[in-house]
Amino acid sequence: xxHGVMSITAFYGDPIPDKDAIELIxxxxxxxxxxxxxxxxxxxxxxxxxxxxxNEEVLGRAVATIGRDKCxxxxx
Numbered sequence: 402x403x404h405g406v407m408s409i410t411a412f413y414g415d416p417i418p419d420k421d422a423i424e425l426i427x428x429x430x431x432x433x434x435x436x437x438x439x440x441x442x443x444x445x446x447x448x449x450x451x452x453x454x455x456n457e458e459v460l461g462r463a464v465a466t467i468g469r470d471k472c473x474x475x476x477x
Contacts (some may be wrong), residue, residue, distance in 0.1 A: 402434045410456040411445040419459055426463040426472075436473050 406426070410416040417425070426437065443456035464472055 402432075402436070404429045404434045404436070405438045406456055406460055407439070407443045409443075409459055410454045411443045415448055416445045416454045419462060422459050423463040423466055426460065427467050430467055430471050435471065 404426075406422075409422045409425070429437075437460055439456045439460050441455070441457060445454050446452070447454055
């Protein structure tokens, strides 16, 4: 099973907080999802700080928390 994580930071409203994104990805892993699709193009500006939020960085923090052995981020 796979999950696209584009909407965590970009394109569908404001980005969700890292804590919530990591929890969402952890729940997907617990449900059997092991493959997460992301791309460098999935970036958004934080509406408060103006900082760029890179989707791949959020996924990386989630993988570090969950365990790399439990999920497979794609290499592009």
